[in-house]
Amino acid sequence: MKSLRRLTYPYLVWIAIFTLAPLLLVAFYAFTAYDASGKLFFTLQGFNKVFSTADTVALNIFALKSLFGIDWQVPIYVNVFAKSLEIALFSTIICLLVGYPAAWLLARSSQDVKHRGNGNLLLFLFVMPMWMNALLRTYAWLALLEPRGIINSLLGLINIGPVQFLYNDFGIGLGMVYNYLPFMVLPIQSVLVKISPSVIEAAEDLGANRRQTFLRVILPLSMPGVLSGINMVFMPAMTTFLIPDLLGGGRYLLIGNAIERQFMISRDMTTGSALSILLLVFVLASMRILTRYEKENDEGGLLT
Amino acid sequence: MLNWRHIRKPQAAEQVSPAVQHLSDSTGSSHIIEVVGVNKSFGDVHVLKDITFYIRNNEFITLLGPSGCGKSTTLRILAGFERPDSGDVFFEGRSLLDIPPYQRQLNTVFQRYALFPHLNVYDNIAFGLNIKKMAKEEIRTRIGQALKTVDLEGYADRWVEQLSGGQMQRVAIARAIVNKPQVLLLDEPLGALDLKMRKEMQIELKEMQRSLGITFVYVTHDQEEALTMSDTIIVMKEGLIQQIGTPTDIYNEPRNAFVADFIGESNIIPGQMTEDFVVSFAQRSFDCIDRRMPEDEVDVVIRPEDIVLTGPNDRTINGRVVSVVFKGVHYEMLVEAGPFTWMIQSTDFFPTDASVGLTFDPEDIHIMAKSTYSPDRQSAQPETESEPDDRNGGDSW
Numbered sequence: 032m033k034s035l036r037r038l039t040y041p042y043l044v045w046i047a048i049f050t051l052a053p054l055l056l057v058a059f060y061a062f063t064a065y066d067a068s069g070k071l072f073f074t075l076q077g078f079n080k081v082f083s084t085a086d087t088v089a090l091n092i093f094a095l096k097s098l099f100g101i102d103w104q105v106p107i108y109v110n111v112f113a114k115s116l117e118i119a120l121f122s123t124i125i126c127l128l129v130g131y132p133a134a135w136l137l138a139r140s141s142q143d144v145k146h147r148g149n150g151n152l153l154l155f156l157f158v159m160p161m162w163m164n165a166l167l168r169t170y171a172w173l174a175l176l177e178p179r180g181i182i183n184s185l186l187g188l189i190n191i192g193p194v195q196f197l198y199n200d201f202g203i204g205l206g207m208v209y210n211y212l213p214f215m216v217l218p219i220q221s222v223l224v225k226i227s228p229s230v231i232e233a234a235e236d237l238g239a240n241r242r243q244t245f246l247r248v249i250l251p252l253s254m255p256g257v258l259s260g261i262n263m264v265f266m267p268a269m270t271t272f273l274i275p276d277l278l279g280g281g282r283y284l285l286i287g288n289a290i291e292r293q294f295m296i297s298r299d300m301t302t303g304s305a306l307s308i309l310l311l312v313f314v315l316a317s318m319r320i321l322t323r324y325e326k327e328n329d330e331g332g333l334l335t
Numbered sequence: 336m337l338n339w340r341h342i343r344k345p346q347a348a349e350q351v352s353p354a355v356q357h358l359s360d361s362t363g364s365s366h367i368i369e370v371v372g373v374n375k376s377f378g379d380v381h382v383l384k385d386i387t388f389y390i391r392n393n394e395f396i397t398l399l400g401p402s403g404c405g406k407s408t409t410l411r412i413l414a415g416f417e418r419p420d421s422g423d424v425f426f427e428g429r430s431l432l433d434i435p436p437y438q439r440q441l442n443t444v445f446q447r448y449a450l451f452p453h454l455n456v457y458d459n460i461a462f463g464l465n466i467k468k469m470a471k472e473e474i475r476t477r478i479g480q481a482l483k484t485v486d487l488e489g490y491a492d493r494w495v496e497q498l499s500g501g502q503m504q505r506v507a508i509a510r511a512i513v514n515k516p517q518v519l520l521l522d523e524p525l526g527a528l529d530l531k532m533r534k535e536m537q538i539e540l541k542e543m544q545r546s547l548g549i550t551f552v553y554v555t556h557d558q559e560e561a562l563t564m565s566d567t568i569i570v571m572k573e574g575l576i577q578q579i580g581t582p583t584d585i586y587n588e589p590r591n592a593f594v595a596d597f598i599g600e601s602n603i604i605p606g607q608m609t610e611d612f613v614v615s616f617a618q619r620s621f622d623c624i625d626r627r628m629p630e631d632e633v634d635v636v637i638r639p640e641d642i643v644l645t646g647p648n649d650r651t652i653n654g655r656v657v658s659v660v661f662k663g664v665h666y667e668m669l670v671e672a673g674p675f676t677w678m679i680q681s682t683d684f685f686p687t688d689a690s691v692g693l694t695f696d697p698e699d700i701h702i703m704a705k706s707t708y709s710p711d712r713q714s715a716q717p718e719t720e721s722e723p724d725d726r727n728g729g730d731s732w
Contacts, residue, residue: 229449232416235436236443237463237514243437247462251453 054311061304077305081108092117108289108306112313115286118200119268122207123215126264127257129208130215133157134256137216138223154220161213169206169277176202176278198280206274214263222256223249258321266314286310365392367518367550368413373422375408382408383419384574390518390552391567395544397553399561400571401597406554407446409571410520413552414443426518442511443520447527448503450495456482456506457491463514481513484543501532512543518550525560537563558598562586570594572708588701593708595636595701602642602677603710606635606702614702617652617673625702634703634710639667639680641699644691651692652677656685 064074087104092113105113137157140150160168175181176196186192196202226249234244250257272287279285284292286306293303368390375383383405390396398406411417412424415436424431431439442463451459458465460481464474482488485505490498498506504524511519521540525533541564544551555561561568562582570577570585570593578590589595592603606616611626616635647653654672661667666684670677670691677693685691 227447227449229445229447230451232414232436233443233445233449233451233510234462235416236414236441237510238437238466239462240435240437243466247466248451248453252451 057304057307059304060300061308064301074301077299077301077303078309080302081305081309082106111284111286111289112309114284115269118203118207118285119265121200122204122211122268123261123265125204125208126212126215127261130212130260131219131253131257133212134216134219134223137220138226141224142228157216158213165210166273166277168210169274172202172206172209173197173277176205197278198282202278203275203283203285206278207268207271210274211264211268214267215260218259218263219253219256222253226252258324262318262321265317269314269317270310366390367392367427368552369425370409370413371423371425373409373412373419373424375405375412375417375419382574383412386422386574386576388569388576388579390550392517393548393550394566395541395551395553395564396567396569397555397561397565398569398571399555399558399597400577401556403573404571405574406556406571407522410443410522410552410554413518414441414520415439440516441518441520442514442516443522444504444507444511444524446522446524448507450503450506450510452495454495455491456487456493456495456498459495459506460510460513462510467514477513478509481509484512484547485509486539500527500529501536504528504536508540508543512547512549516549518552519544521551521553523554523556525555525557533560540564562598570597572597589636589703591703591706591708592634592636592710593706595634595703596708600639600678600680602637602639602675604635604637604675605709606633607631608633608702612697614700617675619652621700622697623700623702624698625700628702628704630705632705634705636701636703637677637695637699639678640665641695642677642679642681643694644668644670644679644681644683644685645694647690647692651694653690653692656687656689656691659684659687 061077062073062075063071064076066072083106086107088107088110090101090103090105090110090113092110137150137154140153143150173180177183178193178195178197180196182196183193186194196205230248230252231244234248239247270287272285272291275283275285275288276291279288290303290306290310293299293306297303366389370386370388373383373386374381382403386405386409398409400406408417412419413431415431415434418432426440451462454462457478460478461474464477469477478491479488482491485508487502487505487509490502490506495503495506504527507524524540525536528536537560540551540553544564553561553564562585565582567579568582568585569579572593578585578594580588585594586598589598589601595601595603604616606614608614608625608627609631612623614621614623614625614633614635645651652672654670654677656668657671657676658669659666662680665680665682668679668681668685670679670693672693679693
């Protein structure tokens with residue numbers, strides 16, 4: 032065992048160099064800045080800028096303003112945060128709604144002894160796009176959704192459109208669902224496969240119809256997969272900058288883009304790092320809430 | 336192939352046990368389930384071939400046969416998990432075919448328990464009652480009773496994975512009986528337990544069936560289990576019902592060589608019968624208590640424990656002991672006599688190479704019609720069990 036442990040050292044070194052060190056650097060930059068003479072000093076100006084009320088906009092999520100007439104003025108970056116959260120939540124929910132049935136289909140077809148080949152083929156077709164670069168896949172969507180793109184040309188044949196698919200919530204949400212769907216389906220599929228068919232038969236035998244069987248047996252048993260699927264979709268959806276950058280046409284600001292701009296365009300390391308730290312804290316907090324929920328779920332079974 | 340259980344040879348009926356008498360008397364009175372002409376195929380495999388039988392209210396009926404005989408499929412058809420290709424299943428006179436499993440008045444104890452891993456013992460047992468939206472207090476009372484019945488009081492808060500195999504089995508039984516089904520289906524429920532536990536559970540299950548007054552339909556490949564617990568046994572092989580009867584009936588009056596062989600140890604010898612009450616085999620004629628069959632060629636069954644060994648004389652089948660095995664209660668000896676090797680179970684010991692004579696009473700000779708399962712006429716080998724475990728040939732019978 033001891034000699035095996037040595038094999039983990041390269042990975043530990045890797046983590047130290049490429050995970051811990053950058054994290055520490057970001058934390059360092061978030062609280063420091065250079066003064067005019069090029070001297071480093073401690074500051075909270077990055078965080079101040081993020082929460083600065085000098086520039087405010089109406090909170091633009093869940094159609095609060097247009098549908099409910101609610102006009103909350105918030106700092107620009109808070110709105111960007113809220114917008115990212117909104118789109119990430121929507122994408123996660125849609126991934127779950129689309130992904131769960133897909134996971135069920137994949138799980139059942141790979142359990143079917145007679146048609147196992149079909150199940151494997153289905154899984155293969157499902158996973159195959161993941162082997163392609165995400166950038167290329169997202170560019171492909173550009174070609175499809177452009178005002179003069181393939182879909183609009185087809186719609187034009189029946190005198191519809193051109194429909195504006197790109198550079199709005201729809202385009203970005205679609206890009207996220209498309210890119211992250213496999214991360215929802217695979218963990219759910221892997222827990223569904225492990226549910227013994229006889230447990231489902233037992234539920235039916237005890238009087239549960241299909242809906243009750245799903246709600247009382249299949250869903251609770253697949254919760255670990257659902258939670259890790261949510262994790263795997265929500266986290267990257269919250270932090271991505273590639274998808275809004277391409278499908279948002281550079282005009283659309285999510286938190287990932289905001290951070291990128293601070294570093295690449297404004298060259299404001301302090302604000303960029305402060306945003307990164309806030310995003311990191313937010314993501315860790317939501318992960319914590321998810322795992323807390325999972326635990327409570329377990330304990331819930333213990334009661335009575 | 337004869338499927339109806341009450342078709343029985345008249346001579347046999349004269350001397351069967353009171354239990355059999357009782358069964359024949361009540362024919363037609365209260366059949367809770369009737370299975371009529373059921374066929375089922377999976378792909379090219381015809382697993383059930385025109386299965387017809389009925390189940391009486393409150394009886395313990397066992398579907399017995401080697402693996403692949405179709406017994407589990409029959410049970411799954413009763414539970415509603417499989418649909419027959421043809422034929423019908425009636426429950427209290429009404430067809431069950433279009434009723435989904437969750438609406439049937441039957442509950443199943445599954446082979447591998449199939450407990451819900453995300454629920455504790457209490458919630459596992461409460462599952463069916465919760466579905467029925469029963470009041471919480473009522474559920475609590477019922478579960479208390481069910482846990483008491485299966486001897487698991489105090490285990491309500493345990494998680495399934497904390498239980499032993501025997502305890503899981505009890506939970507599975509409690510989960511089924513708590514719903515007070517009219518019929519309980521049990522699919523090899525003791526298969527995963529060790530021998531001692533299995534023996535205990537056999538007795539407990541039988542006891543439970545009596546006290547609850549529920550009809551049990553039990554599937555097993557273990558002939559001893561079937562003999563111990565059942566009121567009625569249905570012997571199946573290759574998708575066909577071979578024989579239906581009481582344990583005594585099946586053991587003493589096997590209908591063909593397969594049944595004789597599967598239920599306990601048997602000497603199956605080809606013989607000829609040209610008149611009533613006389614059969615010839617091993618170059619001799621013997622008095623027997625069976626009437627003539629439609630055909631002269633028959634199979635003769637003599638159970639190893641019915642044969643008495645003496646010194647050889649001109650009134651006995653004479654042979655030589657070729658092997659002796661001590662089995663605890665008795666010795667198991669193989670005796671070579673002419674072309675046949677006989678298996679004899681006796682408390683008397685004869686050493687290897689001893690010359691012995693075999694005698695038996697006329698009522699120990701059982702005559703069966705020839706069937707596809709008849710052993711080769713040239714070598715009537717003493718048959719061994721298809722399941723080579725610890726069973727010792729039902730010598731208690």
